[in-house]
Amino acid sequence: MNQTRHSDSPAPALTRFVTGYARLLAGILALAPLLAVAYIHYQQDPVRVFEHHSFHVGAIGIAILLGAFISYVTWRCYMASGERLLRWLALGLLGFTLVYAPHGFLTHFAADNPWLFLLYGPVSRLIMAACFLIALLHYGDAADAPERRARGWGAALAGFLVLDALVALVAVSPWRAAPALRLTLEYLAIAMYVAGVGWMLLRRVRGSLMGLYAIAMLWFAQSSWAFTLGLPWNHQWWLAHLVFAAGFLLLSYGVVQAYLTTGSFTRIYSQAELMAQILAQKRRAERAMVELQQANSDLTRLAATDALTGAANRREFMSRLEQEAARARRGEQTLSLLMFDLDHFKVVNDEHGHQAGDEVLKVVADLAREVLRPSDVLGRLGGEEFAVLLPAAELDLACQVAERLRQRLEREVIRVGDAQVRITLSVGVDQLCPDADSVRDLIQRTDTRLYRAKEAGRNRVEPEPGGGRGD
Numbered sequence: 376m377n378q379t380r381h382s383d384s385p386a387p388a389l390t391r392f393v394t395g396y397a398r399l400l401a402g403i404l405a406l407a408p409l410l411a412v413a414y415i416h417y418q419q420d421p422v423r424v425f426e427h428h429s430f431h432v433g434a435i436g437i438a439i440l441l442g443a444f445i446s447y448v449t450w451r452c453y454m455a456s457g458e459r460l461l462r463w464l465a466l467g468l469l470g471f472t473l474v475y476a477p478h479g480f481l482t483h484f485a486a487d488n489p490w491l492f493l494l495y496g497p498v499s500r501l502i503m504a505a506c507f508l509i510a511l512l513h514y515g516d517a518a519d520a521p522e523r524r525a526r527g528w529g530a531a532l533a534g535f536l537v538l539d540a541l542v543a544l545v546a547v548s549p550w551r552a553a554p555a556l557r558l559t560l561e562y563l564a565i566a567m568y569v570a571g572v573g574w575m576l577l578r579r580v581r582g583s584l585m586g587l588y589a590i591a592m593l594w595f596a597q598s599s600w601a602f603t604l605g606l607p608w609n610h611q612w613w614l615a616h617l618v619f620a621a622g623f624l625l626l627s628y629g630v631v632q633a634y635l636t637t638g639s640f641t642r643i644y645s646q647a648e649l650m651a652q653i654l655a656q657k658r659r660a661e662r663a664m665v666e667l668q669q670a671n672s673d674l675t676r677l678a679a680t681d682a683l684t685g686a687a688n689r690r691e692f693m694s695r696l697e698q699e700a701a702r703a704r705r706g707e708q709t710l711s712l713l714m715f716d717l718d719h720f721k722v723v724n725d726e727h728g729h730q731a732g733d734e735v736l737k738v739v740a741d742l743a744r745e746v747l748r749p750s751d752v753l754g755r756l757g758g759e760e761f762a763v764l765l766p767a768a769e770l771d772l773a774c775q776v777a778e779r780l781r782q783r784l785e786r787e788v789i790r791v792g793d794a795q796v797r798i799t800l801s802v803g804v805d806q807l808c809p810d811a812d813s814v815r816d817l818i819q820r821t822d823t824r825l826y827r828a829k830e831a832g833r834n835r836v837e838p839e840p841g842g843g844r845g846d
């Protein structure tokens with residue numbers, strides 16, 4: 376799953392080549408209608424036409440219904456995202472739908488006044504081209520504020536209907552038959568489409584839907600060109616409709632994609648971009664997971680550790696003691712416990728200050744760790760009282776360890792600032808009796824021995840090493 380084109384791309388040269396090929400394909404697709412237009416232009420039989428009014432009315436009816444539907448979907452996308460490009464896209468689609476509609480209704484008057492029938496086509500295409508070009512110029516703009524989005528639609532609707540009336544006026548005026556009129560409208564539309572695509576190339580506009588937008592614009596341009604070459608009802612004229620319909624369907628596909636995903640035309644990504652984003656998110660998630668695990672284990676360690684000395688805190692020590700006692704009972708082996716307490720530690724605090732006392736506690740813990748095996752557990756039970764758990768250690772061995780620790784500390788001169796501190800400790804030692812003993816009993820017995828060591832003059836281990844059990 377973690378293998379993607381982005382992560383394992385082995386040959387940049389091949390990737391560049393494939394990218395170039397993909398662009399070439401898009402270019403061929405965008406210009407494919409030219410071939411059909413040229414073919415019909417050179418091969419068309421001038422006497423063969425397909426004049427079928429009902430078919431034309433039916434086709435225009437479908438186009439109008441589709442246009443109204445896609446205008447609505449685009450409008451909904453705009454209302455959701457506020458993307459300005461979508462506002463103008465919706466206006467272009469709506470304008471085309473409303474201005475083109477009379478072209479269908481007036482088909483049956485074509486014989487009486489062909490201009491009444493013909494002029495709506497180029498005007499509707501020009502309106503659409505203008506809106507689509509303006510839409511592009513708004514590419515990347517900040518989204519419209521929600522209260523702004525609903526404004527202006529009524530005026531636009533009225534404007535398009537007024538335009539319909541104006542076209543009707545022109546169609547009954549003396550200039551209606553001037554060929555320049557119809558051709559100028561088509562050429563202007565072509566110029567706008569081509570300018571739009573040129574602008575996209577210059578600005579290096581990316582995104583899969585924007586690619587469709589560009590191709591649709593070029594198809595519309597080629598459709599307009601075919602209209603300039605065609606005459607009503609001949610095959611070039613029908614082909615022009617077909618190319619236009621193809622562009623319209625392509626664009627409507629883009630709108631549907633926008634509606635079903637982000638509601639935006641520009642924030643739809645190609646598969647390659649999506650894969651790159653997924654990969655980046657996955658890496659971020661993996662990094663976060665590692666950090667979380669690290670933080671968790673840090674927290675667990677901190678929660679179990681005495682901050683001053685680094686020894687296990689009381690809770691952790693007791694839990695380890697319970698675990699080791701259970702294991703000792705299961706394996707019928709023993710474990711021993713040391714409890715030690717610094718002698719006259721209060722004097723250190725009183726004479727050198729609390730901070731010096733802290734320093735001494737740290738040194739004592741360090742020395743204890745030096746003397747102990749890695750499997751032994753040092754715990755700070757509170758204040759200047761520590762305990763050591765010695766798994767699988769008989770009492771004699773535990774007493775020797777305690778004695779080593781006592782001697783080690785006795786020798787140590789602890790430097791605290793300018794002062795030198797010497798301190799000793801008293802230790803009580805006892806061993807778990809695996810069959811009968813509870814941890815509580817063991818602690819109690821060991822604590823009693825520690826008390827005895829203190830009573831007996833301090834700086835000593837109770838029982839003394841080699842002396843066997845002292846009670």
Ligand SMILES: Nc1nc2c(ncn2[C@@H]2O[C@H](COP(=O)(O)OP(=O)(O)OP(=O)(O)O)[C@@H](O)[C@H]2O)c(=O)[nH]1
Pocket residue numbers: 716717718719720721722724728729730731732733736757758759829833
């Ligand atoms: N600096 C420092 N002192 C502490 C800490 N916890 C406890 N103490 C001090 O340790 C001292 C313990 O005094 P006592 O219980 O009288 O024991 P002692 O002076 O060691 O005398 P004996 O145990 O009878 O030998 C007190 O002064 C406490 O304030 C600590 O975390 N840091």
